[in-house]
Amino acid sequence: MTGGVLDASAVLAYLNREAGAEVVADLLAVGASVSAVNFAEVLSTGADRGVAAERLIARLTEAGILDGALAVQPFTTEDASTVAGLPPATRGAGLSLGDRACLALARRLGAPAITADAAWSELDIDVEIRLIR
Numbered sequence: 740m741t742g743g744v745l746d747a748s749a750v751l752a753y754l755n756r757e758a759g760a761e762v763v764a765d766l767l768a769v770g771a772s773v774s775a776v777n778f779a780e781v782l783s784t785g786a787d788r789g790v791a792a793e794r795l796i797a798r799l800t801e802a803g804i805l806d807g808a809l810a811v812q813p814f815t816t817e818d819a820s821t822v823a824g825l826p827p828a829t830r831g832a833g834l835s836l837g838d839r840a841c842l843a844l845a846r847r848l849g850a851p852a853i854t855a856d857a858a859w860s861e862l863d864i865d866v867e868i869r870l871i872r
Contacts, residue, residue: 741769742766742767742853743850743869744771744772744773744812744844745763745766745773745777745841745853745854746853746854746855746856747773747781747784748855749763749855750763750773750809751781751784752855754781758855758871758872759855759872762872763853763871767808767809770808772811772848773810773841774814775811775812775814776840777837777840778811812848817843818843819843821839821843821846822839822840825843825864828863829864832858832861834859834862838854838856838859841854842864842866845867846866850867851866851869852866852867852869853871854868854871855870855871856870
C-alpha cells in the first residue's frame with residue numbers, strides 16, 4: 740500500500756466520478772487502503788441511494804478494485820484508542836467517527852490520509868492530510 744488511506748469521501752468521489760476522482764484513480768493504481776469503518780460508510784451511502792451493499796461489493800471486486808487496488812483494513816484496538824484521543828484536535832473541524840477511523844488507520848500505517856473534506860487541512864495532528872480537490 741503506497742497510495743495512502745482513503746476516507747469515505749474519497750472513495751465516493753471515485754465511484755461517482757466527482758471532482759477528485761482522477762486523483763483517487765492514480766492512488767488506486769499504486770494501491771491504497773480504507774478502514775472497514777469507512778468502507779461501511781461507502782456501502783451505507785450506496786444503500787441510501789438504492790444500491791445494495793452486495794451489488795456494490797460485486798462491482799468493486801469485478802473492477803479489480805476491492806481486494807486488489809483497494810485493501811479494506813480492520814478497525815483494531817489500537818485504532819479505537821487513537822480515535823478516542825482525537826476529539827480535542829478534530830472537534831472544531833466537525834470530524835465524524837468514520838473520519839477519525841481513517842486518521843487512526845493512516846497513523847497506524849504511517850501513510851497519508853486522503854479526503855475530499857477541506858476541513859481536514861486545518862487539523863493539527865501527526866498525520867499527513869492530502870486533499871483530492
